[in-house]
Amino acid sequence: MAASEALFDAVRGLTERDLVVALVCGGGSALLPAPPEGLTLAEEQALNRALLASGAPIGVMNAIRKHASRIKGGRLAAACAPARVVSLIVSDVPGDDPAQVASGPTVPDAVDARAALAMIEAWKIALPETVLAHIRSAASAAPDPRDPVFARNEVHVIASARISLEAAAARAGAQGVPAVILSDAIEGEARDVGRVHAALAREVACRNRPFVAPVVMLSGGETTVTLRGDGGRGGRNTEFLLAFAQAVDGLEGIHALAADTDGIDGTEDNAGAFADGTSAGRLRASGHDAMTALARNDAWGAFDQLGDLFIPGPTGTNVNDFRAILVRPEGHG
Known part of the structure; x- marks a missing residue:
């Protein structure tokens, strides 16, 4: 909260002769x-917990969350006016919409409160009543991208998935491997995306x-x-990989890595994990079961048991998830 206020202080009282360069990357929503x-x-905080669990x-x-903030949804750029704002963005969102990265502190979008409320209903997101009341009120209205206050601004995506x-x-x-x-x-x-990737790997194998x-085969998003x-410990990449491992159980020549490019998958210390056709069997041999772990959202626990977590530490960048699935011809180990 102190950082958010410091940003507002830094851009207060600017003139049309001033230039603001905003460096924005994924994770900014949590930091502002x-x-x-x-x-x-x-x-x-309750809003964000509900969103992450949904x-x-x-x-x-x-x-949704830009309607419950004083800084997201282009509001920081609006506070810079009449100065010109140039946003240089490292995208961690599918499709690289710059208004979505860090919930767009310097880039407004056209999603209004009515659309946000429809999303809340469609995804059955249980928000605190006070937050819902705010989003329903006129006070939550986010800046319109067509507002002249943004006319001189520029947006550039400089890194992406x-x-x-x-x-x-x-x-x-x-290295001689077609990609x-x-x-x-x-x-x-x-887990569903993991099973689809597994089906494709099986077809190739x-x-x-x-x-x-x-x-x-490479993919991001x-x-x-x-x-x-x-009580499970997970992360979206380890959950992807646990479902993948279950679906390629017993197949030789299939090896996979799924990881978050920032080095942290969810809230644990790993970026992701490795899996192959032996993972599910080795898990059973250790007295555990992939299906049970998935039911508990405990993919981290499963791969920790196997010793197959991928822990590179923070990478200093964030362009969302990275998945690599290597399929080798039968008999090539």
């Missing part, structure tokens, strides 16, 4: 709490279609996890 008048920090995609979460996947594909190619990029904007339930092994269990 600024509850509007009538709401407390505890209520903004399974809603990141675009929906950002669209697409760029990271293209770099990974080039590195694989240099295909499935998409840089995959969203959905982590068993039938050499739609790609011929050896091949590494940001999956979500709907909390179902109690």
Whole structure:
């Protein structure tokens, strides 16, 4: 909260001759709490807990929380007026909409309160009544992107999942492994996305279609996890990978990495994990079960048991999730 106030102090009293350069990346939503008048920090925290537990995609979460903030949704850029604002953005959102990164402190979008309320209802998000009342009120109205106050501003996306996947594909190619990029904007339930990726890996391993092994399939985006269990330790990339491991159980030649590019998957100390066709079997041999772990949202616990967590530490960047699935021809270990 002190940082949010410091930013407002820094841009107070600027003139049209001033230039503000805003460096924005994913994670900014969490680092810029600024509850509007009538709401407390505890209520903004409750809003975020409800959003994270809902399974809603990141675009929906950002669209809702910008209506319960004094700084998100372009409000910081509006506070800079009449100065010109140039935003340089490292995108961690599928589709690279700059208004979604860090809930857009310097980039407004067109999602109004009515649309935000419809999202809350559609995703059955249980928000505190005080937060709902605020979003329903005129006080929550976010800046309109067409407002002349933003006319001289510029927005540039300077890093993204697409760029990271293209770099990974080039590195694989240099090592003699053909690479295909499935998409840089995959969203959905982590376990469901994991099973779809597993089905594709099985098809390649068993039938050499739609790609011929050896091949590494790359994808990015940001999956979500709907909390179902109690007391589990997880993260969207480990949950993706646990469902993936279960679906390729017993198959040789399939190896996968799923990780968050910022080095932290959820709230634990790992970026993600590794899995292959032996993971589910090794888990059973240790007295655990993939299905039970998934039911508890305890993917972290499962991969910790196997010793297959990926813990590189914070990377200093954030362009959402990175997934690499290597399929080798049968007998090539």
